[in-house]
Structure formats: C-alpha cells, structure tokens
Amino acid sequence: MPELPEVERFRQYFEGTALHQKVAQVEIADAKVVSCDPADLKAITEKHTFDKTERIGKYLFITTSAQKVLMIHFGMSGSLKYYRDDPPRFGRVIFHLDNGFHLAFDCPRKFGRIDVGDSVKDFQTKKKLSTDAYKMEWEEFDKNISGRTGMIKPLLLNQKITAGVGNWIADEILHQAQIHPEARANHLTKDDYQRIFQKMKDILHTAVSLEANYNEYPDNYFIHRRGWTELNLKECAQCDAEVTHMKVGGRATYICEGCQKK
Template sequence: MPELPEVESYCRYCSSVALGKKISKVKTGSRKVLEVSASTLRRHLLHNKLSSCKRHGKYLLMGISDGYLLSMHFGMSGYLDYAREEAPEHTHLSLTLPAGGELVYVCPRKFGRISIAESADAFVKEKGLGPDAMEISKKDFAEKISGYNGSIKGALMNQGLVAGIGNVYSDEILYQEGLLPERKASRLESKKLKKMHSAMKRILNTAIRNKAEREEFPARYLAGRRQEGSSCGICSGKIKKKIHLGRPTYFCPNHQK
C-alpha cells in the first residue's frame, strides 16, 4: 500500500513529466474511484495544465491552471505512471499531454480515490488530516501521540494525528526504536517520542532518497525482511508476524520491548 515515500516519488515523477503541459484529452475509468463526476473532471482538466504538484500525507495534490486542485489517493495498489503508448489495464484517469504520452492513474483494486478540491487547506481540513509526517514539529508530534488512547502503532497510523505513515513504516519506526507495536501510546515518555520523531524523519528521508524501493533500503531495515522467521537486522533475534489492529505486523520480540 502506498505510504508517504511512495506518494512522494509519484509527486516528483509527476512534476518532472507533466507540469506546464496542456491536457488535450481526459479519459476516466471506474466510477468507484472518482469522487466527482467524469464531466466535472473534464471541465477542470481539459485544455488546462497541471501547474504544481505537492503531497500531504498519502494524498497527492496537483494544482490545475484553473485554480483548483486534482487530488489523488492511491488506496491499496494505486500508482501514477506515464504511458507512451497504450495506457495500462486498470487505468482510471488518463491525461493526454502534448508529446502524445498519457499521465495515467492506475488502481487495480479500486480502493484509491480521485477528486477536485478548492484549496490544499480546505482539503486537509475536510479529510481530517493531521500535519504531514515530514513537516510536523517534534513538540506537536509528541503531544499528539501521547494524547492518543490506543497502541503506539495505532497512533502512528492514525492519519488525523500525523499524516503519511501506514502499516509498513509504522512497523519500521517501532523496530528501529525498539518498541513493541502494542505499547500504549499515552504511556511513552516525551523524551522517547521526541527521539521517535527523529527516527520517523530519518526513515522517511531514507525511503524517499531510495524512491521507496524497499530492496534498496539499508540492510538493517525491517522493510526488506518482512517475513516470519527472517533474521533481525539489529540483533540476533528472529522476525515475528502477528495481526495487530487487523494489519499484518512484523517485529522482533528480542529487541523490541
């Protein structure tokens, strides 16, 4: 499932291939993925340009030259690509650009969402999103997490507290910080949470630098060893899997306490 680093790489990709180019054709796919009608999308996009691209949490927000924003969420399996020939299967939005190629939003499982927003601030408010994980201050992070009534993993994945972290990166942060996922968020000391904030930024930066390609991450990372029984990259323990909050959760019971 695309989390902050994946969406950041789509954002950078989109900026490099699509900005400032006039859209000559708009094609839409499944109605399930579109939160606005196909005709609304066409009205905003056709013969206009994408003027900017930014990310908030797991959402991509592209500025349109008519002043509105095109928002995208990638659900479980979505991604953004540039198709030079035929658009791939499961394309739900395709924008034809001058050179003939198409910027395509692909989402096989249809859990992603596409919409039009008036402004980034209004969008973030409407979706109830907390500050972006790359932007949130240490103090704000510690306050929000310690005020959460539930597990630390649940707090990290709660988009209303801090936006951008999902299942894989919450596991990674807790693994690197030596904390079990079910530890109660409100019981963690502020000092620990501030250290966790630094770890979160370091991990996300590493992931972004590696274009979210998990096999390129440093060897000690959990992301490349998410398999029951694989060796821990930090100690001599073995990785375990359990279901926590309905999500497959990987951790090392030897060094995570």
C-alpha cells in the same frame, strides 16, 4: 505500496512528465475511483494545464490553470504512468494530453481515489490531515500524540496524527525505537516519544532519498524481514532472533520479540 515515500516519488514523476502539459480529454474508464462529479473533473482539467504539485502525507495535489485542485490518493495499489503507446493494464482514469502522451492513474484494486476541490487547505481541513510527517516538527508531534490512550502502532497510522506513515513505516519506526506496537500511548515516556519521532524522521528521509526503492534500504532495516525485498532476511539485525508477525489493529505487524518488549 503507496506510503509517503512512494507518493513523493509519484509527485516527482508527475513533475518530470505531465507538469505544464495541456489536457485534451479525460477518460474515466472506471467511475468507482472518482469521488466527485465527473463533470467537475472534466471542467478543471480539460483545456487546462497542470501547473503545480503538492503532497501531504499520502495525498498528491495538482493545481490546474482553472485554479482548482486535483487530488489523487493511491490506495493500496495505485500508481501513475506517463506513456505514448503502451497503456497500463489497470488505467482507471486517463488524462489524454495535447502532446500526444497520456497520464494514467493505474489502480488494480480500486482503493485509490481522485477528487477535485478549491484548495489544498480545504482538503487538509476536510480530511483532518496533520502536517506531513516528513516536515513535522517535534512540537506538533508531541501535541498530536499527547492524551491518547490507544495502542501506539494504530496511532502512528492515524493520518490526523502523522500524515504519511503507513504500515511498514510504523513497524520500522517501532522496531528501531524498540517499542512494542501494542504498547499503550499513555504508558510511554517522553524519551520513548523522542525516539519514535527521531526514527520517524530518519526513516522517512532515508526512504525518500532512495526514492522508495525498498531493495536499496540499509541492510539492517526491518523491512528486509517482511519477505518483500531481495535480501529476504529472517533474523533481527540487533539480536539475531527470528522475527515474528501478528495482527495489530487489524494490520499485519512484524516485530522482534526480543527487542520490542511490551
């Protein structure tokens, strides 16, 4: 699940639960998801409080009272769960809190990662992440995409270009902007890019304000043609043609062949 809107929801969830709480102990149930030295993870959290949250793209950052930063990336299936008595099935790292509650990093497929660092800026530099797509200005988008020759969809998925855009959002943007996912970036016009940028902002805004609850997205959203939502539609909202799917850059890609010509 976790693309930008979900990670923003997790950030808000963290703010409403574990923020300002003190960590008694960190339990590393599966070291696979911990990128750093476990001793460093303990050092910056145990006997410390969670003081501040930030998010860039799909990365969540928590500054602790040790003045260091905890980074959480959710991979394909990660989430957070705050609980007292009912632990999630796949809690890989669990922060046991002084207040008797626990915050688990629940990650069934183990693609998620937890890491520690000196600052958010350091992480952003190290990962070469762009500005968060939700906050990005046109000028940066234009700069990041210009000169590229690859297919447009994989470029939108590139976190150095538009941090936070994931697979369904890229499909949603390209469908609403009526552009084929395999279109070469250098063959698109300024007008195409302005449409892509506008749709990106619009979709992210909608998804974040609906707290990434897919079922509540507008009926004409292409996401309802992926078989993920209760609506489970098959036809394009624009032209009524049946949507098709293919692989682009190795990723499942849904398009309307009528609306998205190469």
